[in-house]
Amino acid sequence: MTTAPAPIKAKARLGDLVFSRSAVFAGSMILVALAAVAIFLIVQAIPALFATNEEASILETNFWSYVGPLVFGTVWAAAIALVFAVPISIGIALFISHYAPRRLAAVLGYIVDLLAAVPSVVFGLWGIGVFAPAVVPVYAWLNEYLGWIPLFGGTASATGRTILTAAMVLAVMILPIMTAICREVFLQTPVLHEEAALALGATRWEMVRMAVLPFGRSGIVSASVLGLGRALGETMAVAMVLSASQVVTFELLTSVNPTTIAANIALSFPEAYGLNVNVLIATGLILFIVTFAVNAVARWIVDRRKEFSGAN
C-alpha cells in the first residue's frame, strides 16, 4: 500500500485571483441588487401601511381597502389573459413543432417571437386605436344575447375599453414566451415514443395526445405560470387600454372596470406627492412579492421536471 501523493497545488497567479474574485463579485451583485430592490421597496412602503386618508389623499379609508380592489383587478385580468393564452400557445407550439412543414418551422417560430419585440406601449396604442373599436360590436352582441350570464351582464361599453379587451391584449403579449417554452418542451419529446405511437397506427392527433402532451405537461404548467407572472406585471398596455375605476366586479363588458396594480402606479405616480408616493410604492411591493412567488413556483416546476424527465 502506497500513500496517495499530495495533490499538486496550482501556482496562484495574480491574474487568476483578480479575475475569479471579480467574477464572484459580479455574481454577488445580482444577489445584492435583488436584496436592494426588496429592501428599498420595504423601507419606502412601511409608512404607507399605516397611513390614513388624512395623510395620503389617494386613500379613501386606509391602505388595505385601497389595495384590495387593485389586487383583485391584477389577478382577474391576468387570469382572463391566461384563459385565452394557454390554449392558443399550446396550439401554436404544436403547430410549429409537429404540424408545420419542417423547413418552415424555424421561420414560423421567429415570426411568433416578433410579437415579443413589439414594445408594450405600442400594444397599448394599438389596443385603443384599433382593437378596442373593433370589438365593440362583438361586445354589444354578447351583451344582448348572452347578457343573462353574469360575466356579460351590465351595460356594454361604447368604447370597448373594458377589462376583457385589456386581458386579450395581455394574452397577445404573453403568447411569445409561453409558446417558446411549450415549443421547446414538445420538441424534446423522445422521438421513439412518437414513432412507436405512429407505428401502432395512431393518427397524428392521437400521437400528440399520447406521447407529446403527457411528456410536455409540466412544460405547459411552467409556461402558464411564467405567463401569469408576465401578465401580472404588465403595465402600459393595461394602463392605456383600460378605462379604470377602482371597483370589484366580475362584469367583463361594462365601462366600470377594476384596474391593476401596475397600471394604477403608472397612471398615478407622475402626479403623486408626499405619502401618496409611499402608498404607490407599497402597492408595487405587493406586486413584487406576488410575481416573485409566481416566478419561483414556475422555476421550481421547471427544475423538478429536469430531474425526472427522460430528456437529459
Added chain:
Amino acid sequence: MTATETAQTSAPGSGTPGGTPKGGIPSALTAGHLKPRTPWLILVGSLALSAIVFGVLATGTGEYNWAGALIVGLIVYAFAVWLFSYLVEGRRRATDRLVTAIVTGAFLLAMAPLISVAYTVVSLGLNRFDLEFFTSSMRNVTGEGGGALHAIVGTLLMTGAAAIISIPIGLMTSIYLVEYGRGKLARGITFLVDVMTGIPSIVAGLFAYALFALFFGPGIRLGIAGAVALSILMIPVVVRSSEEMLRLVPNELREASYALGVPKWLTIVKVVLPTSIAGIVTGIMLSIARVIGETAPLLIAAGFTQSMNYNLFEGRMQSLPVYVYTQYANQGNPASAYLDRAWAAALTLILIVMLLNLAGRLIAKFFAPKFGR
C-alpha cells in the same frame, strides 16, 4: 351551398369505403381516405360560403366585414372537414383533421394581431415620419410640428448607460456561473437570475426611484435613475444568453489551453470568450432590444420633459416609449397632431427594435464559430 357542391363532386370518387377508382380495382392505399386536395376544396368552399353570407348581410349595412367573413369561413371549414372526414374516414381521422384545423387556426389567430399592429404602425406612423420629426424637440410646441429628437437622444443615452452598467456585471456573472461557480452560491444566483427575469418592469422603476429619492430627496427624476431601472431588467437577460453561449464552448478547447500551461483567466479571455463572442454579442443586442421599448420604469424614474437634455445626472429625461405615451395621454389641440407624433415615434421605436434584432441574428449567423471540420 358551395360547400355541399364540393362534397357531392369530391366525396364519391375518393370517399366511399373501398373506393373504386376508374379501373374498378379498389386501391388498398387510398381506400377510405379523402383525396389530398379535398380539404383544400372544402376550405375554398367554406370561405366562399361565408363570403356570400356576409355579402348578403353587408347589403343591409353597406360595410363589408372582412375579418368576420374570414373567421366564420374558417370555423365553417373546421366543421365541414370534420363532417366529411367522419362520413368517409371514420371518427378517429375526423378528430385528427379537426385538431389539425384548430392548431393551424391558433397559429393564424396569433398572426392576426402581429399583422394588424405592423400595418397600423406603418400606415399611421408615416404621417409624421419626416425630417422635422427627427431634428426638433417638443420645446414650445403646441399643436402641429415638433419632433422627438429629445426622446431619441434620451433613449440612446439611458439605454447606453444601462448597457454600460449591465454588460460587465452580466458577462462576469455568466463567466462565474460557467467557469467558477460551484455549490450553493452558483445555484442561488442561477435561481435568482431566473426569478429576476420576471420582475415587473414597473417595480424596477419604483426601485430606482426609491434608491435615488433616498439620496436626492423625494420627487427626484434623473436620466441615470432610468438607466439603473433598465439595467435591473437587462442584467438577467445578458446573464442568461451569455451563460448559454459560454456553455457551448467545447471543453476540449479549455483542456488544450490548460495543457499548454495557460492560466485559467487567460484561457477564458483568449480562448473561451473569442470562441463565443458572436453569440454573446447577439444576446447583448437582443437584451438591448428588450429594454429599449420599456415604458413604465422610465415614466417612474426618469419622468418626461419637452426639452433636450444631454445630462444623465441632471433633470428629467424624455425617452421614445414615454414620448409615445405622453403624446397619447396629454393630447392637446388638434388631437390628430399628437396622435400622429405618437404613431411616428412608435414606428421609430419598432424600427430600432427590429434593426437590433436583425443585426443580432445576422451576427450570430455569420460570425458563429465553426466547430465541425
